[in-house]
Amino acid sequence: MSALAVQFLNGLASASALFLVACGLSIIFGVSRIVNFAHGSFYMLGAYLAWTFTRGLGWVGYGPLGFWGGILAAALIVGLIGVLIELVLLRRIYQAPELFQLLATFGVVLVVQDVTMAIWGAQDLLGPRAPGLRGAIDVMGQRFPQYDALLILIGPVVLGLLWLLFNRTRWGTLVRAATADREMVAALGVDQRKLFTSVFFLGTFLAALGGGLQLPREPVQLHMDMAIIADAFVVVVVGGMGSVGGAYLAALLIAQLQAFMLLVPDFEIAGLTISIAKMTLIPSFLVMAVVLIARPYGLLGKAPSHARTQASVEPVVRVTPPLLAKFGFATVAALILLPLIADEYGLMVATEILIFVLMAASLHFMMGPGGMASFGHAAYFGLGAYGAALAAKHFDAPMEAGLVAGPVLATLGGILFGWFCVRLSGVYLAMLTLAFAQIVWSIAFQWVAVTGGDNGVLGVWPSIGKTGFFYLSLALAVVGVLLLRRAIYSPFGYALRGARDSALRADAIGIDVKRVQWTAFAIAASFAGLAGALFAYFKGSVFPTYAAIPKSVDALMMVLLGGVQTISGPLVGAAVYMGLHEQLVRATELWRLVLGIAIIALVLAFPQGIAGFAAKRWAKEDGA
Amino acid sequence: MLRVDGLHTYYGRAHILADVSLDAAKGEIVVLLGRNGAGKSTTLKSIMGLVPAAQGAIRFLDRDIAGAPPHEIARLGLGYVPEDRRIFTELTVMENLEVGRQPARDDAPVWTIEKLFAIFPNLAEMRNRPGGKMSGGEQQMLTIARTLMGNPRAILLDEPSEGLAPVIVEQMARTIKALKAEGLTVVLSEQNLHFATMVADRAYIVEKGRIRYSGTMAALAADEAIRLQYLSV
Numbered sequence: 020m021s022a023l024a025v026q027f028l029n030g031l032a033s034a035s036a037l038f039l040v041a042c043g044l045s046i047i048f049g050v051s052r053i054v055n056f057a058h059g060s061f062y063m064l065g066a067y068l069a070w071t072f073t074r075g076l077g078w079v080g081y082g083p084l085g086f087w088g089g090i091l092a093a094a095l096i097v098g099l100i101g102v103l104i105e106l107v108l109l110r111r112i113y114q115a116p117e118l119f120q121l122l123a124t125f126g127v128v129l130v131v132q133d134v135t136m137a138i139w140g141a142q143d144l145l146g147p148r149a150p151g152l153r154g155a156i157d158v159m160g161q162r163f164p165q166y167d168a169l170l171i172l173i174g175p176v177v178l179g180l181l182w183l184l185f186n187r188t189r190w191g192t193l194v195r196a197a198t199a200d201r202e203m204v205a206a207l208g209v210d211q212r213k214l215f216t217s218v219f220f221l222g223t224f225l226a227a228l229g230g231g232l233q234l235p236r237e238p239v240q241l242h243m244d245m246a247i248i249a250d251a252f253v254v255v256v257v258g259g260m261g262s263v264g265g266a267y268l269a270a271l272l273i274a275q276l277q278a279f280m281l282l283v284p285d286f287e288i289a290g291l292t293i294s295i296a297k298m299t300l301i302p303s304f305l306v307m308a309v310v311l312i313a314r315p316y317g318l319l320g321k322a323p324s325h326a327r328t329q330a331s332v333e334p335v336v337r338v339t340p341p342l343l344a345k346f347g348f349a350t351v352a353a354l355i356l357l358p359l360i361a362d363e364y365g366l367m368v369a370t371e372i373l374i375f376v377l378m379a380a381s382l383h384f385m386m387g388p389g390g391m392a393s394f395g396h397a398a399y400f401g402l403g404a405y406g407a408a409l410a411a412k413h414f415d416a417p418m419e420a421g422l423v424a425g426p427v428l429a430t431l432g433g434i435l436f437g438w439f440c441v442r443l444s445g446v447y448l449a450m451l452t453l454a455f456a457q458i459v460w461s462i463a464f465q466w467v468a469v470t471g472g473d474n475g476v477l478g479v480w481p482s483i484g485k486t487g488f489f490y491l492s493l494a495l496a497v498v499g500v501l502l503l504r505r506a507i508y509s510p511f512g513y514a515l516r517g518a519r520d521s522a523l524r525a526d527a528i529g530i531d532v533k534r535v536q537w538t539a540f541a542i543a544a545s546f547a548g549l550a551g552a553l554f555a556y557f558k559g560s561v562f563p564t565y566a567a568i569p570k571s572v573d574a575l576m577m578v579l580l581g582g583v584q585t586i587s588g589p590l591v592g593a594a595v596y597m598g599l600h601e602q603l604v605r606a607t608e609l610w611r612l613v614l615g616i617a618i619i620a621l622v623l624a625f626p627q628g629i630a631g632f633a634a635k636r637w638a639k640e641d642g643a
Numbered sequence: 644m645l646r647v648d649g650l651h652t653y654y655g656r657a658h659i660l661a662d663v664s665l666d667a668a669k670g671e672i673v674v675l676l677g678r679n680g681a682g683k684s685t686t687l688k689s690i691m692g693l694v695p696a697a698q699g700a701i702r703f704l705d706r707d708i709a710g711a712p713p714h715e716i717a718r719l720g721l722g723y724v725p726e727d728r729r730i731f732t733e734l735t736v737m738e739n740l741e742v743g744r745q746p747a748r749d750d751a752p753v754w755t756i757e758k759l760f761a762i763f764p765n766l767a768e769m770r771n772r773p774g775g776k777m778s779g780g781e782q783q784m785l786t787i788a789r790t791l792m793g794n795p796r797a798i799l800l801d802e803p804s805e806g807l808a809p810v811i812v813e814q815m816a817r818t819i820k821a822l823k824a825e826g827l828t829v830v831l832s833e834q835n836l837h838f839a840t841m842v843a844d845r846a847y848i849v850e851k852g853r854i855r856y857s858g859t860m861a862a863l864a865a866d867e868a869i870r871l872q873y874l875s876v
Contacts, residue, residue: 189741192734192742193742195734196734196742205713206710207723207793210714292844301727
């Protein structure tokens with residue numbers, strides 16, 4: 020009984036920290052409609068800066084600002100960094116498609132990671148304990164840290180202050196109005212830009228405050244950003260995007276479940292040890308699944324009003340121009356001859372590019388014709404890789420069977436996750452795909468008994484040589500791309516594009532929109548799975564990173580570099596991106612920094628993607 | 644006060660407005676008449692900067708406002724009342740009014756909450772009601788009151804009588820006359836000739852994105868051929 024009480028209090032304390040971060044994310048999204056990937060980076064920066072202010076500068080004790088002053092100063096500085104990023108970067112891309120915004124903020128994530136490492140080093144840093152709160156209080160005979168008791172209070176206090184801010188000040192009224200209808204607010208004489216900047220300040224300030232307040236609870240380290248952003252996204256999706264109250268409710272629900280999951284003992288099913296206690300993202304998943312079945316837009320969220328959003332006119336996917344088709348044939352022919360001229364390294368690079376062409380094509384299929392942006396395509400790539408690797412490891416399956424098992428597992432994942440995802444649309448759908456991908460990652464990472472956890476699954480070697488494997492990859496990539504292309508021009512593809520352009524009208528002429536999108540989701544997942552399975556044999560091993568956020572971003576970059584609405588785009592994008600990535604990682608230690616800056620620059624320069632840009636030039640010359 | 648010269652507006656490749664020119668003097672009520680889809684709303688949105696004007700000059704108080712962002716245009720004292728009301732449904736009546744509030748101007752009528760409630764007595768009785776829980780007529784009153792909170796010199800009124808019950812339409816006509824009495828310049832768009840005749844001094848007829856007729860309301864009332872050609876359904 021007393022153990023339950025302490026777990027309940029632990030849950031409350033965690034909920035406070037989670038709430039601070041998630042509500043900042045939610046507020047920023049509510050007004051600017053930007054899904055800010057960099058939010059976790061601000062959380063991490065808040066923690067690092069607070070560490071510096073409270074003990075890192077060699078002061079005796081807490082330094083001149085004291086413990087609380089240090090945390091507050093850190094949060095303020097990070098808030099100002101947020102303002103700077105809003106002014107320099109986000110302000111230029113508010114009108115861009117949401118995926119470009121997401122990519123740009125991911126560019127910020129990469130830059131912050133390398134800058135943080137350069138300033139504070141890769142080692143974990145231990146923060147100071149809070150003054151006067153080093154002890155524990157007695158809860159039914161068990162000890163509970165005083166600091167955690169304070170955290171329990173901070174959550175509701177911040178919630179109350181935010182409520183006052185949003186409901187009792189002119190600023191808050193304007194923000195709520197802008198959340199509903201930005202254009203109307205502007206027409207009434209309110210400068211939205213200042214409003215956005217101030218909201219961004221508040222959001223980043225709260226994230227950094229959340230990070231700083233973690234100092235006495237856990238060491239400061241470089242993986243804090245990605246760890247918190249997944250949790251925060253789940254909280255925001257469950258609570259309802261843009262809803263502060265919803266964020267608190269969801270944080271409470273998820274933190275409590277996570278706390279109580281720790282008490283569930285390990286058990287065995289069919290000889291496999293299942294440790295619920297170690298799978299901290301599973302409760303998040305359960306909550307999210309249940310909530311989204313009942314309320315697709317979250318506990319306190321509302322369906323976005325589509326009336327206000329001007330329908331973007333997607334260009335028709337054109338029939339391949341003869342010149343491009345010839346170029347395609349020539350490329351394939353050249354690739355067939357490649358092993359005659361290329362050395363082993365060149366062959367391996369080519370194989371890897373082919374695998375990612377397949378991955379990019381599968382993502383393009385659901386994003387372009389399907390109109391469903393996926394932030395978490397790595398889930399299916401990862402499932403494919405693990406499907407193949409686990410079949411090989413646990414059942415001694417030959418490569419042929421592994422190449423079937425991978426896509427099958429990915430397809431099953433696509434069917435399961437897709438069922439939830441197609442209930443939403445736009446950025447809501449994208450957030451959900453990301454949350455599901457994090458769940459796949461966490462299972463791979465945390466279910467050590469089956470997946471080997473961080474150590475991965477090793478020794479998944481192909482049964483053919485490097486040249487053979489190159490031809491296998493080439494064959495599967497060409498067949499895969501042609502099949503996907505065939506699907507786009509089939510009646511199914513037309514139905515899919517109809518559903519994308521106007522779900523309402525498609526519905527009215529008898530297209531079962533959800534079913535069509537669900538099918539497309541599963542198809543995309545299965546081809547991503549095939550790419551993942553190939554990749555497993557290519558690398559000879561499988562790691563949780565295959566299903567992690569950066570892999571999803573890689574895929575997005577390839578599609579967006581190439582342009583979403585051209586079929587050849589993702590193919591070009593995959594080749595260019597993989598080539599650059601390869602060179603970059605070889606050339607510099609600071610490849611994240613360079614890649615991040617490159618991503619940001621590309622988003623700012625080519626909001627249509629490279630192939631999209633070329634196609635536009637092409638069309639202009641045609642018209643002239 | 645407001646002068647538009649040779650305005651062209653496109654939605655994508657579709658040419659919506661072609662060479663639209665119009666003007667409104669201080670204290671005047673000018674109506675844009677035309678059928679559904681003629682380009683009336685687009686004209687008002689282009690003036691307000693909500694839809695980019697591809698070509699043409701828009702002058703307000705001798706300042707060129709073509710290409711300026713909407714909030715700057717609003718702050719110069721040009722109010723905009725949208726066709727579909729666009730009330731903030733989650734906000735109360737008082738909060739909706741607060742969003743519209745701007746500082747008073749020397750050369751424009753000054754509106755206070757009390758003064759607005761005198762013109763729109765219904766609103767006074769539902770200060771704390773969320774905008775989403777009001778009737779269409781009440782929302783129409785609120786959207787005008789909200790724009791007046793900015794103490795504008797002139798307002799653009801997009802189809803104020805649309806979708807309102809006949810008794811409310813008459814109330815709306817009285818309201819617009821009251822605004823004129825305060826010295827406000829009004830440019831409104833209308834499909835309802837009867838309503839326009841009640842309130843306007845001058846009329847422009849818009850069809851397929853072009854101005855086809857311009858004249859006083861009295862002249863239009865006398866010209867049956869024009870009315871039949873452009874306005875009969």
